Amino acid sequence: MKSSADVQATAVIDDCTVRLVDPERVAAVNARMPSEQDVVDTSDVFGLLGDPRRLKLLVALLDGELCVCDLAAVTGMSESATSHALRLLRAHRVVSVRRDGRMAYYRLDDAHVRMLVDRAVAHTEHTDAIHPERSHPERSHSERSHAERRHPERN
Amino acid sequence: MKSSADVQATAVIDDCTVRLVDPERVAAVNARMPSEQDVVDTSDVFGLLGDPRRLKLLVALLDGELCVCDLAAVTGMSESATSHALRLLRAHRVVSVRRDGRMAYYRLDDAHVRMLVDRAVAHTEHTDAIHPERSHPERSHSERSHAERRHPERN
C-alpha cells in the first residue's frame, strides 16, 4: 500500500494521474495525516471493539476481573468462543490474565480502550435518554453510565 | 442470540447449565450491561472505524468537507472504493453529503465519531511521543494533534 508521502508526491508532481479539486487542502490534510502504520494500529483497536461479543466482554470487565466461565455466562457466548475472543484481546494487550490454579482471571488492561468503552456506554445511554423512542423492550439495565458511578476495582 | 436478561435468568434459576464462579458479580455486571441492541449499535460504530481506509477518510474530514476525488487522493483508494466506503458511512449517518453540480462534498457529521477519531489521532501521536522507538521511518506528518490546534471548519 502507498504511504501518504507517495500520494502527496504523486498529486503534486503529476496532476494527470490523480484528479484534484482542491490541491492545497489535499496537501494540508496529507501533511497532518498520521503514518500508515499509525492509522492501521488505531483502526486495529477500533476493530477489536467492532464486534458485539468482544465489546460485551470489555464492558463486563469495566468493573474488574472475571474468570472465563463467568465472562461466557455474561456474554452468552460459548466458553470456546469466549476463550478465542480473549486470546485476540490478549494478543493486542487490551486484557491481561491472572492465573490462579486452573482458573484464568481476565482484566481490562488498556487505559485507552477502557476510556473508549466507558464513553461509548455512557454515550449510548445518553442517546437513549434523549431519544427514548429508540430504546428496546428487552432493555434490562441501568440508567446511569459507568462513567457516572465509578467504584474501585476488585482486583 | 440470547438477550442479557435471558442469560441472567438462566444463571440464577439453573446453575447446572451455566457454570458460575462468582454469581453475584455476574448478576451485577448483567444488571448494568446495556441491551443487546445498544451493544450492537455501539460496536457498529467502532466497526466503521475499524477499517484503516475508512478511518483515513474520517481523519481527512476532520477539518472540513472534501469531494470524492480529493478523498480518494488523500487515502490512496480508488474512487470506486472511496465511494463505496462513503456510502457505508453515509448509511450510518457518520458523514453527510452536499451536492454541487456533479461534485459531491462529504463532511463528518457525527459529533461522537468526530471525538473518537480526534482522540484516537491525538492518542497515537501522544504514544509516539512517549515511545519514539515505535515510530516508523515513513512517518511524514505533524507532531501535534488535531485536538490541540482547532481551526474553524471551512464549510
Place this chain on the structure above:
DNA sequence: TGCACATCTGCAGAACTCTTCATACGTCCA
C-alpha cells in the same frame, strides 16, 4: 496415579467484508 475440571488451541466450514470491474446516473459545456 487417575480422573475431573477450567481453559486453550488447531482446524474447517460458514458468514461477512472489501475491492475491482463494468456500467449507470446526473451534470456541465461545446
Place this chain on the structure above:
DNA sequence: TGGACGTATGAAGAGTTCTGCAGATGTGCA
C-alpha cells in the same frame, strides 16, 4: 444534443473473521 466528467451502484471474487468441534494442556483432588 452529444460527449466528457464526477459520482454511484451492482455483482463477483478474494480475502478475512468468527464459531463450534475435537482434542490438548495443565491443575486439583481423591
